[in-house]
Amino acid sequence: MFSDALRESVDLSLFWDYREVMLSGLAFNFHVFAASATAAIALGLGAALLRVAQALPFRVLGTLHVETFRNAPDYIMLVWVHFVLPLLLGAALGTRIEFHPFASAVIALGLVYSGYYAETFRAGIQSIPRGHLEAGRACGMSERQILWRIVMPQVVRRMLPEGLNQLVSLFKATTIVSLITVPDLMYRVSMVTATEMKPLPLYTGAALLYFAVVFAAASLVRLASERWRRRILA
Template identity: 65%
Template sequence: MSDNLREVFDLTLFGEYRAVLLKGLWMSLGVFTSSAVLALALGLGIALLRVGRRPWLRRYAIFHTEVARNAPDYIMIVWVHFVLPLLVGKVIGQRLEFNPFYSAVIALAFVYSGYFAETFRAGIEAVPRGHIEAGQALGMSARRITWRLVLPQVVRRMLPESTNQFISMFKATSIVSLIAVPDLMYQVQMVSAQEMKPMPLYTGAALVYFVIVFCAATALQSFSSRWRAKVYA
């Protein structure tokens, strides 16, 4: 093994800075968790508008979904952090700056809300019409039918696809260092600039992402398979 290749896989430096890098990893997980919750809530709302009865709301939902799904993560993060404050500042008449953490959460939530909206919509439309009619025959309100009959079936159907979307979202957190969010990659860059040994640090970061994604995907797929096998009334 050459000296250069040996240096790539020598993770001693990664271990020496584990406290700083672990702090960055927690920040990455915080960005992912916050953006995932917001994306799910926004995606569900857009999906309900998409299948609703009001045409103008359906048109807005379609517009939101298409813009979100076609917006690159990289560009959206930069746009939300640097351009959106200028637009909002013009409206309110004062200078405005966004915290990098909130900018990253808003950008990722917006992008992935489009994917979740389509997943929710497909799940809603896959629910048998007879189930809804049975709820109406029992005198259930439209809201109660949605929450008690439709959504439990939707969640069960959307788990496999949503697992892939969660994985993509977590990997997308690796670019939030563009706007100085002190995540794992930001800390790797700072340590690399100080030690002038980027290869082992980036190799260690890649291994961390791989382990987290692999373990989370395996656990979610196992849970999804078991839960979907059950029959719910």
């Protein structure tokens, strides 16, 4: 009994039979990932700039954004964005709005991870010595020039290791989009399981495939950030 089950789970030929379906599912994970990563980084930078702003209302708004989305579970945000946000927008605009599952997935993951990115950006921005800003001002640079020519290049270098780790986490989070019927790898696995009635090789195959992708990405990040650290601290 045990050895049969073991052989069956190690025998991934059923997963291999469906390789095209599975890979096109994995492609959806990458699409969701790319779109929500772009949204998260852009929103995160915006929220971080609000948090370090001079005016109090901006700071409050930035803090509210960070504390809400950083503390929200991905899954509840996903469900909320998919089922509640269209109703609220529809009521505000006076029309009926529905989100495509893909759009909901990107918005939800983008919002949650923008909370994490905002903190990373803020830590990076606040680690820039005041003297650098004052030097920029003394040379007659405008605030915008100081931000893009002096602050951001250093921020990006400092936050790169953590920022890349967060990208890996974001990719892992994309596996839950199947729950609002985005046809990603997990969605394909559950569909195929429903017809084949053999969860063992299918879920094991999916777990190994995700593991391979994430492990490879995380190892690359580790390698890259060690090099970066050595170069920055040297």
